[in-house]
Amino acid sequence: MxxxxxxxxxxxxxxxxxxxxxxxxxxxxxxxxxxxxxxDSVTAAIIRAVWxxxxxxxxxxxxxxxxxxxKTPTYFVGGAHGFNSAHGRMPAIATGxxxxxxxxVAIGISGDGDSLSIGLGQMGHVIRRNLNMVYIIENNGVYxxxxxxxxxxxxxxxxxxxxxxxxxxxxxxxxxxxSLGATFIARSFSGDKEQLIxxxxxxxKHNGLALIxxxxxxxxxxxxxxxxxxxxxxxxxxxxxxxxxFVIGADEITANxxxxxxxxxxxxxxxxxxxxxxxxxxxxxxxxxxxxxxxEHLSEGKVPTGLLYIDxxxxxxHDVMDTTETPLSxxxxxxxxPGKSALDSLMEDFR
Amino acid sequence: xxxxxxxxxxxxxxxxxxxxxxxxxLMQSMFRMGIPVAGKNLFPSNIxxxxxxxxxxxxxxxxxxxxxxxxxxxxMDAQTYGRDVHEVRVGGYVLYDSTWxxxxxxxRSYVTFLGVPLAKMCNDNFQDARTRxxxxxxxxxxxxxxxxxxxxxxxxxLIKESYGRKPALLEAxxxxxxxxxxxxxxxxxCPLPFHCTKMDANSNKILxxxxxxxxxxxxxxxxxxxxxxxITPATSVMDAFKSFCEKYRVDPVTKKNNYxxxxxxxxxxxxxxxxxxxxxxxxxxxxxAGPGIxxxxxxxxxxxxxxxxxxxxxxxxxxxxxxxxxxxQQSDILLCAYASHGDTKHILLFPSNPAECxxxxxxxxxxxxxxxxxxxxLSDLDIGMNDWVVDRLEWDDNYxxxxxxxxxxxxxxxxxxxxxxxxVDENFVAARTLPGVNAKGSFFTRGSGHxxxxxxxxxxxEYQEVMDRLLKKHKAAAQFVPEAIIKHKQGATFGIISVxxxxxxxxxxxxxxxxxxIHANYMRVRGFPFGKEVEKFIMEQDFxxxxxxxxxxxxxxxxxxxTRVPKEKxxxxxxxGGFPLSAKTVVDGIQHKRTKKKTEPKHEVAMEE
Numbered sequence: 005m006x007x008x009x010x011x012x013x014x015x016x017x018x019x020x021x022x023x024x025x026x027x028x029x030x031x032x033x034x035x036x037x038x039x040x041x042x043x044d045s046v047t048a049a050i051i052r053a054v055w056x057x058x059x060x061x062x063x064x065x066x067x068x069x070x071x072x073x074x075k076t077p078t079y080f081v082g083g084a085h086g087f088n089s090a091h092g093r094m095p096a097i098a099t100g101x102x103x104x105x106x107x108x109v110a111i112g113i114s115g116d117g118d119s120l121s122i123g124l125g126q127m128g129h130v131i132r133r134n135l136n137m138v139y140i141i142e143n144n145g146v147y148x149x150x151x152x153x154x155x156x157x158x159x160x161x162x163x164x165x166x167x168x169x170x171x172x173x174x175x176x177x178x179x180x181x182x183s184l185g186a187t188f189i190a191r192s193f194s195g196d197k198e199q200l201i202x203x204x205x206x207x208x209k210h211n212g213l214a215l216i217x218x219x220x221x222x223x224x225x226x227x228x229x230x231x232x233x234x235x236x237x238x239x240x241x242x243x244x245x246x247x248x249x250f251v252i253g254a255d256e257i258t259a260n261x262x263x264x265x266x267x268x269x270x271x272x273x274x275x276x277x278x279x280x281x282x283x284x285x286x287x288x289x290x291x292x293x294x295x296x297x298x299x300e301h302l303s304e305g306k307v308p309t310g311l312l313y314i315d316x317x318x319x320x321x322h323d324v325m326d327t328t329e330t331p332l333s334x335x336x337x338x339x340x341x342p343g344k345s346a347l348d349s350l351m352e353d354f355r
Numbered sequence: 356x357x358x359x360x361x362x363x364x365x366x367x368x369x370x371x372x373x374x375x376x377x378x379x380x381l382m383q384s385m386f387r388m389g390i391p392v393a394g395k396n397l398f399p400s401n402i403x404x405x406x407x408x409x410x411x412x413x414x415x416x417x418x419x420x421x422x423x424x425x426x427x428x429x430x431m432d433a434q435t436y437g438r439d440v441h442e443v444r445v446g447g448y449v450l451y452d453s454t455w456x457x458x459x460x461x462x463r464s465y466v467t468f469l470g471v472p473l474a475k476m477c478n479d480n481f482q483d484a485r486t487r488x489x490x491x492x493x494x495x496x497x498x499x500x501x502x503x504x505x506x507x508x509x510x511x512x513l514i515k516e517s518y519g520r521k522p523a524l525l526e527a528x529x530x531x532x533x534x535x536x537x538x539x540x541x542x543x544x545c546p547l548p549f550h551c552t553k554m555d556a557n558s559n560k561i562l563x564x565x566x567x568x569x570x571x572x573x574x575x576x577x578x579x580x581x582x583x584x585x586i587t588p589a590t591s592v593m594d595a596f597k598s599f600c601e602k603y604r605v606d607p608v609t610k611k612n613n614y615x616x617x618x619x620x621x622x623x624x625x626x627x628x629x630x631x632x633x634x635x636x637x638x639x640x641x642x643x644a645g646p647g648i649x650x651x652x653x654x655x656x657x658x659x660x661x662x663x664x665x666x667x668x669x670x671x672x673x674x675x676x677x678x679x680x681x682x683x684q685q686s687d688i689l690l691c692a693y694a695s696h697g698d699t700k701h702i703l704l705f706p707s708n709p710a711e712c713x714x715x716x717x718x719x720x721x722x723x724x725x726x727x728x729x730x731x732x733l734s735d736l737d738i739g740m741n742d743w744v745v746d747r748l749e750w751d752d753n754y755x756x757x758x759x760x761x762x763x764x765x766x767x768x769x770x771x772x773x774x775x776x777x778x779v780d781e782n783f784v785a786a787r788t789l790p791g792v793n794a795k796g797s798f799f800t801r802g803s804g805h806x807x808x809x810x811x812x813x814x815x816x817e818y819q820e821v822m823d824r825l826l827k828k829h830k831a832a833a834q835f836v837p838e839a840i841i842k843h844k845q846g847a848t849f850g851i852i853s854v855x856x857x858x859x860x861x862x863x864x865x866x867x868x869x870x871x872x873i874h875a876n877y878m879r880v881r882g883f884p885f886g887k888e889v890e891k892f893i894m895e896q897d898f899x900x901x902x903x904x905x906x907x908x909x910x911x912x913x914x915x916x917x918t919r920v921p922k923e924k925x926x927x928x929x930x931x932g933g934f935p936l937s938a939k940t941v942v943d944g945i946q947h948k949r950t951k952k953k954t955e956p957k958h959e960v961a962m963e964e
Binding site: 060061062063065067077078082083084085086087088089090093095096097098099100101102103104105107108125126128129322325326327328329331332333334335337339340341342343344346347348350351354355 | 386561574575579582604606609612619623624626627628629630637639754756788791792794795796799800803
């Protein structure tokens, strides 16, 4: 809705976070997406999530590829550096940035075209590398900017706006992520902010790649009858498979949380993801069981949401590379250059 | 007639039989004897079983280009025996394995055959089948040591350095070496009329390949992030970078790594990682060859347009497509100069030997950050993978990396507002900011149309303003790239222009021509955009021969496009079969063109070129 300007004055009653910042400090430019776009709800959830976490805006890195979803990093946290890269190449850009500066909180925003078609290879490998980032797919089953072609996540039988039915089998990012060894896998719905905010927060605290697939309907090209990614269809078929609370930090309130068994998972910084409900026999740390559960429900046309899988013991990219804690980008040059005497003695090896 | 320290030998082997280490040993022995020497490995794209050749040129005068004229052939590959023997000059020698009789058809009256029963001696002295094959190479090295008058103490010392920690191997190798040596002494007149004698030309020299030197340059430049994908002939850049990092970049206290070594899923990702890391403030680079550059084109355009530093090492091999992966060429010049869609132009550096690979690698990072743009280091397989004798690499501890204009948190606090692409300095470069420093420096990097403030635009004038500045920025880089090396000869009216690994052959060719009374000036181009001296040199000559290793005269094309010289002034001498250039090819090319020039009207020559 680019025609509406944001008010400049901040309401005095707006709450402040631990950094003394109101939620306004985490907003970005006005969205230029269509009115009612699911992506704007995801943007709002991200803003809320990082404000509640009291993250310093400049310590956030925003990454995206190309597409409607990839435009959205301009719409949140204006005080963070953002990188709107090339179609399907966000994972590599984020990998390089993460390698150079491990202290950044990286948020990658992608879409179903960006991640599941042109960027499928890069998505697969950034999952394997377990880069420390939140990887959000704003999934609407359709190419919006090029006006309504099916994407790789479109279900068989789902109809385009012109009435044509998709006949090629979809790629499901959750099942893909499970098979590739992703260590944090969640699905949500852009219309369910209450579920989405804690998922994003937990994803940020996760030590590794947090894959969050968000069904985010396209109001212009994929919100009609016959579409399986419309608001109406999603509301009817989506169900919260697991319910969980995210508790920031290990303060007094969280001291009572049961951390054994499946009821709670302690995140890297001591925050806790507490499962308040999981289906009978469901174990969000058992990859094979989660796979069967998700697959069975998808085949019945149901879309389970929530934090579906987590492995908090995993090592992220820097753990595997055994990189120094100091961001590489800030290491002083004199610690990097071996100097003249080292070169002089090395030359003897080439005699 | 005796010739000292002035001959060429060629060793024909089957690859995967361990010949590479024996041949390297031979060359290194000569190097340690203080003699100028050059080795060229002509190898197949294969692991085991195909023909592979190694050439050693010994030249007291220091000529290191390919000789093409062999005094001695070590013929160890039955598959290529016929043509190998054919390459020996009249009066030359062939060393062969006389375990089996030489077929009559292979005899040549003008060469001397030296038969050594290598297989038989190996079978008689060693047990294991694989050992017998491997030691055959060391055995002929012993024979060559006798024939070429090598210092056996030096050869033995080198074997000790290689196998010192494995006594069984050391003993077997030493024994094989001695057996080969003794056989030659007992059966042939040693040494041959051409042979080695100790000199003192190498006290300040090293023996190094360009890829190792490039990697060392990246370490010294302070590169911390490497993103790459395996590809011949560039892989050894990253192998070397990793091993240097393991040596020099482990924190002495925490034992943690002060580098990130990222083997990517493909070159699309490799360059993406480099761009992401540079954007975040690390010095970062990739190494690849032509096929990788083709894939990287997409994001190279992004780095150019969004103004993000990136260092790309291209160790060129023969194209197009897969081409011949283990053969050399200079055929990525135009691809790199204009890589990616849309209007783009890039900074290129052309090293001519491993020492320049080291220096230019460091300069690549400075230029990439000073101009906030991709920089290509255009090496090639000959420079990258062959061992060259060059001056010891030097380092000045006063060197400070030129990180370009990067605003600190304090500087940002002083500003009213920060915009990514304004204001610009005298070189048309704007200050950049890094993530994680100060929220005031935040901006949104985009490869989509943007105005001088960094905001999204689809307005023609705003778009053009940025594109025009990028062109001015590129031109400004001309005075910062390595200047062309120019050498004038008394009485010369025409010039020879070359690039990269053509240098040695051209310098030798100029000496040969001089001996024939033909004087030529010389210019070796070392950077793009071209400095003023490049155009000036060409203007001063009646005409110039442009010597390069590709079919289409890519350097010549770039000179025509990017200077004001009339294209009639430039005549191509081309060599693009995949083997390193020889002086003979240059001399023959020039002689041929000179003859034609005299007999044909001038305009026809121009049209033909």
